[in-house]
Amino acid sequence: xxxxxxxxxxxxxxxxxxxxxxxxxxxxxxxxxxxxxxxxxxxxxxxxxxxxxxxxxxxxxxxxxxxxxxxxxxxxxxxxxxxxxxxxxxxxxxxxxxxxxxxxxxxxxxxxxxxxxxxxxxxxxxxxxxxxxxxxxxxxxxxxxxxxxxxxxxxxxxxxxxxxxxxxxxxxxxxxxxxxxxxxxxxxxxxxxxxxxxxxxxxxxxxxxxxxxxxxxxxxxxxxxxxxxxxxxxxxxxxxxxxxxxxxxxxxxxx
Numbered sequence: 001x002x003x004x005x006x007x008x009x010x011x012x013x014x015x016x017x018x019x020x021x022x023x024x025x026x027x028x029x030x031x032x033x034x035x036x037x038x039x040x041x042x043x044x045x046x047x048x049x050x051x052x053x054x055x056x057x058x059x060x061x062x063x064x065x066x067x068x069x070x071x072x073x074x075x076x077x078x079x080x081x082x083x084x085x086x087x088x089x090x091x092x093x094x095x096x097x098x099x100x101x102x103x104x105x106x107x108x109x110x111x112x113x114x115x116x117x118x119x120x121x122x123x124x125x126x127x128x129x130x131x132x133x134x135x136x137x138x139x140x141x142x143x144x145x146x147x148x149x150x151x152x153x154x155x156x157x158x159x160x161x162x163x164x165x166x167x168x169x170x171x172x173x174x175x176x177x178x179x180x181x182x183x184x185x186x187x188x189x190x191x192x193x194x195x196x197x198x199x200x201x202x203x204x205x206x207x208x209x210x211x212x213x214x215x216x217x218x219x220x221x222x223x224x225x226x227x228x229x230x231x232x233x234x235x236x237x238x239x240x241x242x243x244x245x246x247x248x249x250x251x252x253x254x255x
Contacts, residue, residue: 027062030092037099042133044080046100053077054096062088074098079123079154103131104177106138107158109150118173120158139180142187162190165198168219175223206236212243222251229253
């Protein structure tokens with residue numbers, strides 16, 4: 001009886017060993033598909049960076065691979081890497097889609113320039129306010145240093161302390177990107193003399209300045225109205241205007 005139990009135990013161990021070996025062989029990663037949306041003529045080699053990172057998973061067991069770990073590894077490679085999707089496709093494939101983040105703005109903090117994309121993710125620390133692809137200056141965005149976290153970290157979002165301001169800026173990112181070719185500088189004021197103020201100031205390349213008062217959930221509409229007004233101006237090199245929301249709900253731009 002004693003030997004029979006031992007035989008059963010040994011048989012079970014052998015079965016488990018064979019099963020584990022078969023599983024390991026059956027789900028070994030042999031196919032890694034990388035899809036990259038990159039910017040033409042960009043110096044940031046996102047494809048090469050991600051490819052080198054993913055090689056480490058060649059031969060790994062797909063069953064035990066963590067999608068979150070793969071995403072974190074790719075995201076930590078560079079501020080320019082945005083992970084769109086990571087999928088495990090059984091029995092032996094990893095499919096990854098990433099895209100290169102595009103410089104839209106620059107912020108100057110602690111005597112350093114930092115490139116930001118249109119969603120205010122910090123892409124890189126730079127020596128100057130020059131776009132990495134076009135070679136022309138990015139739109140400079142200015143904050144009071146008391147309104148943002150000055151401990152900027154590449155790969156992380158710019159932290160704006162005032163939640164309402166952070167929300168309206170992120171919601172306005174597309175509209176701001178659409179007009180950035182005409183913009184020289186954006187200034188963001190959250191408070192003045194301790195009172196909530198929330199003004200978005202646009203200095204255009206030709207020289208004209210627009211102050212969008214009480215920036216809020218209507219900021220996108222105010223931006224669009226301001227830009228239309230700007231395009232209609234005969235003299236774009238002079239003048240300072242304000243954009244306000246009237247009591248009747250109409251957006252007005254006036255000197």
